Structures are given as structure tokens and as C-alpha cells.
Amino acid sequence: MNIRDLKLFRHLADSLHFGRTSQACNITPSGLTRTIQRLETELDKQLFVRDNRCVALTPAGQIFRNYAEDVIQRWNELQKSFSTDSVLRGELSLYCSVTAILSILPEILGRFRETYPEVHINLQTGDAAMALAKLQSGEVDVTIAALPDKPPPQLEFIKIIETPLLFIAPARFPETVLYAGDGAIDWQRTPLIIAERGLSRTRAQRWFTEEKIQPNIYAQVAGNEAIIAMVGLGCGVGIVPALVLEKSPLQDQVTVLDAAPRLKPFSVGICTVGKNRVNPIVQAFWKTSMAGSHFKDPGLNRILKKIE
Numbered sequence: 001m002n003i004r005d006l007k008l009f010r011h012l013a014d015s016l017h018f019g020r021t022s023q024a025c026n027i028t029p030s031g032l033t034r035t036i037q038r039l040e041t042e043l044d045k046q047l048f049v050r051d052n053r054c055v056a057l058t059p060a061g062q063i064f065r066n067y068a069e070d071v072i073q074r075w076n077e078l079q080k081s082f083s084t085d086s087v088l089r090g091e092l093s094l095y096c097s098v099t100a101i102l103s104i105l106p107e108i109l110g111r112f113r114e115t116y117p118e119v120h121i122n123l124q125t126g127d128a129a130m131a132l133a134k135l136q137s138g139e140v141d142v143t144i145a146a147l148p149d150k151p152p153p154q155l156e157f158i159k160i161i162e163t164p165l166l167f168i169a170p171a172r173f174p175e176t177v178l179y180a181g182d183g184a185i186d187w188q189r190t191p192l193i194i195a196e197r198g199l200s201r202t203r204a205q206r207w208f209t210e211e212k213i214q215p216n217i218y219a220q221v222a223g224n225e226a227i228i229a230m231v232g233l234g235c236g237v238g239i240v241p242a243l244v245l246e247k248s249p250l251q252d253q254v255t256v257l258d259a260a261p262r263l264k265p266f267s268v269g270i271c272t273v274g275k276n277r278v279n280p281i282v283q284a285f286w287k288t289s290m291a292g293s294h295f296k297d298p299g300l301n302r303i304l305k306k307i308e
Contacts, residue, residue, distance in 0.1 A: 001042055003075050006068040008035050009047070013065045014139040016055040039064075069138045076279070089118040092281050095135070096144035097128040099224070099244045104144055104160055104268070112288045119281055127222045129198025135271055141282050146199045146241075146266040154274040158289050161268050163243040165200055167260030171253055173234030185259055191218035191236030193227050200224075200239050203263045211261075228254060241266050 012021040012032070022029045040047050047061035057065065076090065096105065101123075109121065124140060131145035136152060147157055169177050178189040187208070192215045195201040201220075208215050218236040221227055225248060227238040232253030237260075245251050270289040276282045 001039055003072065005035050005039060006071055008032060009039060010065065010068045010072060010138070012036065012048070012055075013057055013061065013068075014134075014137050016057075018050075018055065073275075073279075087118050088116045088280060088284055090281050091120045091122055092142065092285055093122040093124070093140040094142045094144075094285075095124045095126065095131055095140040097131075097224075097244075098125055099128070099247045100144040100268075101125065102247045103243060108270075108285075108289050111291070112285055115288065116281075116284055119284070127198075128224065129195060129201075129222070132271065135273060141272060141276050141279065142285060143271045144268065145271045146268050147271075148199055149202070156272050156274060156277065156286075157267075158270040158286070159267050160270065160289075161243065162265050163241045163268055164265045165203060165239055165263040166242050166245060167237055167239055167257040168228065168231050168245065168254040169237050169257050170231055170234040171255045172232075176234050177237060177257065179259075183259070185237075185257070187213050187215045189216055191216055193217075193219045193221065193230050193236045193238040195224070195227065195239070196220040196222050199266065200241065200263075204239050207261055207263060224248075225250075239263070241268075243268065 008021065008025055008027065011025055012018065015021045015024070018029050018032055021027075022032045025032070027035075036047065043060070043064065045060035045064070046058050047064055049056045049058055079090070112119070113121070122140075124134070128145065131143040132148070132152065132155070134140050135143045135145075135155075144160075147159070151157065176191065178186045180186045194204060194215075194217055219230060221230065224240045224244040227240050228245065228248050228250045230236065231238040232250050237257065238254075243266075245254070245256075270286070272282055272286070277286065
């Protein structure tokens with residue numbers, strides 16, 4: 001086996017999807033399949049359980065994944081030690097939502113690229129709720145994420161901004177929100193659109209449980225933009241961070257509900273795990289992020305003033 005085979009295995013162990021891994025790693029699906037089969041033959045162990053519908057790691061695959069991550073990290077350190085000059089080179093893998101790209105990353109990445117032009121940025125985007133999972137699995141070096149109430153062990157965090165969680169309603173369909181006799185929102189009749197996973201879902205569920213309310217959940221979706229879109233169409237009331245709403249092209253289609261409860265705000269920032277800090281590239285990005293941790297966004301300030 002070689003280092004490329006180990007990197008292909010690690011990516012597949014994270015994605016559990018032959019098509020996505022073959023596309024991301026620039027290899028044909030048949031070539032990827034042959035690589036995995038060759039590894040399994042060398043180890044005399046089955047690494048994946050696969051059929052037409054799903055792919056999963058076997059117990060042996062879980063053990064080999066830890067081995068592969070360790071070898072890849074050591075290989076990267078070896079390559080850096082062979083460098084004959086002081087110029088920082090290599091790759092930084094980073095995962096975040098589209099909102100983070102539009103709001104938080106430009107200043108930090110701009111300074112980082114100016115200082116370390118030889119470092120390649122491997123940027124992945126997706127549902128913000130998946131950020132910490134991507135980090136813990138070793139798929140990426142750094143993420144932008146909301147700090148959970150109980151941070152996982154070894155998580156290191158630079159706070160960039162605190163953003164409220166907002167209840168939003170359709171601007172064109174005010175009848176979507178139903179009220180009780182006392183003027184409070186009737187959550188048992190008002191349709192609610194909620195994230196299928198993540199911190200906003202956790203905090204909303206906690207509030208409803210504390211208030212002994214069984215909400216009328218209309219839909220559970222992935223991604224805050226999907227929530228804003230469905231709310232704008234009049235499907236129900238949603239919960240999104242103010243930072244996301246401020247950057248959304250659909251913000252004019254929704255309105256913030258003043259009568260809704262105030263949930264604990266998000267602390268959003270740069271995340272990595274302790275073992276990554278030995279990587280000089282991660283160290284450099286960390287230092288750059290620390291220098292730019294004072295976030296300013298006039299658009300977000302306008303959203304916050306509306307809800308004060």
C-alpha cells in the first residue's frame with residue numbers, strides 16, 4: 001500500500017460514497033474499487049460492507065481508518081521536515097457553510113493568502129450542522145461552526161461572533177402564525193420548520209420541552225437557507241441564526257417574530273482539534289484567525305437592531 005491508497009481509503013471512510021470520493025479524488029469509480037480491493041487483499045480483512053444502497057465501515061475498517069489517519073499525518077510532517085526553505089507549503093482543508101464564506105472567511109482568508117501564498121486551500125461547503133462531525137472524523141483540518149453547549153474533548157475554538165437565533169415567519173402570509181387567546185403564539189397549531197440536526201434544533205427542542213409544548217412540526221430540513229425558503233413560501237415558521245438571515249437573498253420574504261421566545265445565541269468561530277495544532281499550516285491559519293477575531297458586519301447590525 002502507498003500514501004495515495006491510504007488517502008483514498010480515508011476519504012471513502014468519511015464520505016461512505018464511492019461516487020463522491022472518486023469525483024473528489026480525481027479517480028474513476030472502477031479505479032477506486034480496485035484500490036479498496038487491493039487494500040483488503042493485503043490486509044486479508046474486509047474494510048467496507050457495500051451493496052447497491054449503502055456503504056459502511058466494518059470493525060476492521062474502523063481500526064484501519066485510525067491507522068491511515070496516523071500514517072497520513074506522519075507523512076505530512078515528514079514532507080515538511082524535508083523542505084529546504086522557510087516558505088510554508090502544503091494544503092489546508094476547511095469546511096464551512098456558504099454563509100460563513102460570505103461573511104466570516106473573506107477577511108481571514110485574504111490575509112492568510114497574502115502571507116502564505118504557497119498554501120493550497122481545499123474549501124468544502126455544506127450544512128453548518130455537519131461542521132464538527134467533519135472535523136472530528138479527520139476529513140478537514142479546520143471548520144467554522146457554532147460552539148455546542150458541551151464541546152467535544154480536544155476541541156479548540158476562536159470566537160468570531162455571537163449571533164442570535166431568530167424565529168421567522170412569512171412576510172406575505174401572516175395568517176400562517178396562529179395565536180392563542182392570550183396573544184401568545186399557538187405552537188400546537190402554527191406549523192414549524194426545523195433543522196433536521198444541529199444546535200438550533202437542540203435549543204429549540206429544549207425550550208419546547210421546558211415549556212411542556214408539543215410543537216406542530218411541518219418539516220425537518222437540512223440547511224438554514226432551505227428553512228428561509230420554505231418560510232418565505234408560507235409553509236410555516238422557522239428558526240435560523242441572524243447571521244444567516246442577514247446574508248440570505250430571501251430575507252425580504254420573511255419577517256422576524258417579536259412574540260417568539262429568545263433562545264440562547266450561537267457563538268460562531270474557527271474550530272480545530274488539539275492534534276491538528278502541531279501542523280504548521282493549521283498553526284499559521286490559527287494565528288491569522290486570532291488576529292481577525294473582531295468581526296464587523298453592518299448588515300448584521302441592522303438585523304440585530306430590528307429585534308432589540
